Amino acid sequence: MTRKLLTGNGAAALGARLAATDYIPAFPITPQTEIIETLSGWIDRGEMDARMVTMESEHSMVTAAAAAAASGIRVFSATSSQGLLYGMEMLYTVSGWRAPFVLVNVSRGLASPITLEPDHNDIMSARDSGFLQLHCATCQEVLDSTLMAFRLAEDERIRLPVIVNMDGFYLSFTREPVEVPDLETAQMFVGEYDCENIRFRASAPVSQAVAVLGGAPYSYFRYETHLAAQNGLAVYEQLSVEFAAQFGREYPAIEAYQCDDADIVFVMLGSFATKAQAAVDQLRKAGNKVGLLRPRLFRPFPAELFRRLLAGKAGVAVIDQNISMGMGGVLHSELAAALYGHPQAPPQLLSFIGGLGGRDISLEEFFEIAEVTRNAVAQKQTPPPRLLYTEQELREMRKLQAVARVERDELNNSGAVKND
Amino acid sequence: MTEKTVSIYRSMKDLPSTHLLGTGTPMCAGCGGLEALNQLYDIIGDKSVFVNAAGCMTLLSVYPFTPFRGSWLYTSMASAPAGAQGVRDALDILMQKQRMNAAEDMQVVVLTGDGSAYGMGLSATSGAIERDLDFLYICYDNEGYGNTGQQFSAATPHGAKTSTSTGPRGYPGFKKDLFAIWAAHKPAYVATVVGAEPVDLARKIEKAMSLKGPRMLIALSPCPTGWEYDPRETVSIGKLAVKTGIWPLKEYIDGQVVHTKVPRERKPVEDYLMLQGRYRHLFEPQRNDELIADIQARVDRYWNKLDQ
Numbered sequence: 001m002t003r004k005l006l007t008g009n010g011a012a013a014l015g016a017r018l019a020a021t022d023y024i025p026a027f028p029i030t031p032q033t034e035i036i037e038t039l040s041g042w043i044d045r046g047e048m049d050a051r052m053v054t055m056e057s058e059h060s061m062v063t064a065a066a067a068a069a070a071s072g073i074r075v076f077s078a079t080s081s082q083g084l085l086y087g088m089e090m091l092y093t094v095s096g097w098r099a100p101f102v103l104v105n106v107s108r109g110l111a112s113p114i115t116l117e118p119d120h121n122d123i124m125s126a127r128d129s130g131f132l133q134l135h136c137a138t139c140q141e142v143l144d145s146t147l148m149a150f151r152l153a154e155d156e157r158i159r160l161p162v163i164v165n166m167d168g169f170y171l172s173f174t175r176e177p178v179e180v181p182d183l184e185t186a187q188m189f190v191g192e193y194d195c196e197n198i199r200f201r202a203s204a205p206v207s208q209a210v211a212v213l214g215g216a217p218y219s220y221f222r223y224e225t226h227l228a229a230q231n232g233l234a235v236y237e238q239l240s241v242e243f244a245a246q247f248g249r250e251y252p253a254i255e256a257y258q259c260d261d262a263d264i265v266f267v268m269l270g271s272f273a274t275k276a277q278a279a280v281d282q283l284r285k286a287g288n289k290v291g292l293l294r295p296r297l298f299r300p301f302p303a304e305l306f307r308r309l310l311a312g313k314a315g316v317a318v319i320d321q322n323i324s325m326g327m328g329g330v331l332h333s334e335l336a337a338a339l340y341g342h343p344q345a346p347p348q349l350l351s352f353i354g355g356l357g358g359r360d361i362s363l364e365e366f367f368e369i370a371e372v373t374r375n376a377v378a379q380k381q382t383p384p385p386r387l388l389y390t391e392q393e394l395r396e397m398r399k400l401q402a403v404a405r406v407e408r409d410e411l412n413n414s415g416a417v418k419n420d
Numbered sequence: 421m422t423e424k425t426v427s428i429y430r431s432m433k434d435l436p437s438t439h440l441l442g443t444g445t446p447m448c449a450g451c452g453g454l455e456a457l458n459q460l461y462d463i464i465g466d467k468s469v470f471v472n473a474a475g476c477m478t479l480l481s482v483y484p485f486t487p488f489r490g491s492w493l494y495t496s497m498a499s500a501p502a503g504a505q506g507v508r509d510a511l512d513i514l515m516q517k518q519r520m521n522a523a524e525d526m527q528v529v530v531l532t533g534d535g536s537a538y539g540m541g542l543s544a545t546s547g548a549i550e551r552d553l554d555f556l557y558i559c560y561d562n563e564g565y566g567n568t569g570q571q572f573s574a575a576t577p578h579g580a581k582t583s584t585s586t587g588p589r590g591y592p593g594f595k596k597d598l599f600a601i602w603a604a605h606k607p608a609y610v611a612t613v614v615g616a617e618p619v620d621l622a623r624k625i626e627k628a629m630s631l632k633g634p635r636m637l638i639a640l641s642p643c644p645t646g647w648e649y650d651p652r653e654t655v656s657i658g659k660l661a662v663k664t665g666i667w668p669l670k671e672y673i674d675g676q677v678v679h680t681k682v683p684r685e686r687k688p689v690e691d692y693l694m695l696q697g698r699y700r701h702l703f704e705p706q707r708n709d710e711l712i713a714d715i716q717a718r719v720d721r722y723w724n725k726l727d728q
Binding site: 051055060068201202213 | 466469481488489491492493494495496499501504505509523525526546550
């Protein structure tokens with residue numbers, strides 16, 4: 001075990017290398033590109049015994065990854081944002097092939113407007129695809145989750161592809177000290193991939209991904225995939241215990257921070273939860289019993305664990321770094337579905353949207369969120385979802401709009417643009 | 421190799437007498453695509469993985485049946501060549517790392533219709549050729565989105581009626597020259613075939629099998645339901661496509677295009693057109709001499725250019 005300064009991208013690449021990945025179909029996209037550049041460098045220098053192929057799109061990349069996995073080898077790939085969406089048809093398609101592989105998604109906000117900075121709308125769009133999802137908050141976690149993801153994907157009770165998610169910029173390009181396991185220990189943990197009957201061989205012809213006629217066989221295979229994903233809950237539990245024993249780092253399906261005695265609990269995904277964690281410390285100093293839950297496992301959704309961790313709490317504030325237009329935060333709805341009707345469920349479940357396109361969530365805002373939640377508990381009334389935005393931000397936005405207006409008027413007056 | 425000296429297929433007598441592909445598939449009666457596939461599969465053999473794109477032939481393998489003796493993987497409409505890339509690379513990696521015996525290796529075969537080949541899948545195909553992927557590509561070209569009821573595609577010929585070109589002049593566009601597009605990539609092999617010319621077809625798949633790299637075949641696939649003719653006419657329509665010069669049988673190899681069956685005296689195109697309901701508007705209620713002459717002129721121009 002050595003300690004190294006690694007970016008999230010570097011940690012993901014190293015995870016793929018330590019897991020003895022055979023094959024990496026790739027396609028560049030910001031902020032993921034460093035992952036494939038790193039892997040490509042190792043392969044070119046003969047330091048990694050794998051093959052990389054640069055495809056002409058993410059749609060083809062996901063197809064090639066799954067087709068190779070369906071042929072019985074260990075496969076890794078990575079993408080971001082628009083790339084994940086471009087490959088989306090295949091995400092939904094290949095989970096049904098039941099061919100395990102690992103895909104790292106470096107989260108980035110979706111167009112329009114186009115941006116490079118992070119939020120979770122990209123990964124949320126893969127929510128129902130059949131891929132399992134692990135969400136990371138540190139570079140260490142990216143490396144460790146990549147190793148765990150292979151175990152999860154390849155487990156015979158699951159046999160599904162897994163996405164490891166990290167936030168663009170905040171993790172992808174941020175260097176953090178990372179404990180790097182040695183190759184032998186890592187490979188002992190990940191193990192060799194036994195594809196069993198998921199393969200193409202001349203002596204054992206198979207037809208994979210064939211059509212069905214009628215709803216009954218279709219439903220059967222879809223239910224099978226769902227049940228396999230559900231198996232992920234128990235498998236993950238075992239895996240995290242085994243990982244902790246081997247490496248000394250604990251990764252429960254939901255990371256709980258200061259929750260035991262908390263009456264108000266924040267719920268957040270990904271690296272922005274570390275901002276919430278810092279806020280919890282400050283709120284506690286100011287006498288507020290606030291805690292934080294950060295689900296690492298998002299698919300399968302650890303509903304029962306949420307119910308247990310939130311039992312008897314007064315209020316919950318879900319801070320979603322995504323927005324489902326016309327509805328609100330996705331994690332908020334998921335949690336509402338998990339808690340509704342359970343006698344011990346917190347009476348107040350509030351929704352906040354923040355951190356879109358890399359927008360910061362300040363300490364003051366976490367204080368405000370705690371305050372609004374406490375008021376809702378006292379008044380027994382849930383406020384509508386809150387879109388976080390400060391007066392200062394609005395003023396800056398108005399300035400940009402003013403500049404845009406001045407420039408447009410200038411063009412109109414000079415006759416360069418027809419004014420209609 | 422040159423076909424004259426090496427090919428084992430000199431006449432119909434040399435072709436396999438039984439077919440490898442199973443019977444009872446849900447393809448339409450008289451399907452020209454299935455006619456070609458039957459012949460191709462006999463020579464490709466069961467040591468193969470067919471990587472399929474959305475199209476008529478997706479319905480060949482419906483759970484729990486398949487007519488293939490070898491393997492099959494359905495992908496999507498756009499990405500069958502990428503699926504072939506994944507399978508080919510995986511088999512190569514397994515052999516290279518000595519985790520699989522070479523006897524377990526297979527031909528990787530992409531099977532798509534014209535909708536995928538000429539349009540949605542063209543980017544993935546271009547990528548696969550550019551990466552010099554060692555694979556066979558079979559396009560069954562029935563000149564329209566056949567599986568959804570024959571809407572026009574980029575493969576639809578000028579003037580043909582389809583379910584989305586029902587006006588008196590039929591499809592206003594022109595059939596895309598996929599052979600030239602593929603050949604421009606300089607793959608190992610490109611050929612046009614038709615099931616109605618089995619010896620020519622056999623020689624071409626035989627040649628393709630003897631080569632490495634991207635090997636591409638376009639099979640004109642007369643389609644009774646889409647082209648509106650009696651299923652028993654499939655073979656004669658296929659032969660007429662060649663005899664009128666509408667479907668030139670040719671191959672690209674080593675940078676050269678060679679025509680493998682040149683109709684010395686071309687039959688008039690209307691012999692071919694008038695057998696098909698999709699061209700009925702050229703003859704009824706009034707004969708459209710102008711459009712028929714236009715179609716004839718384009719065919720003549722193609723062949724005259726070759727003679728020069």
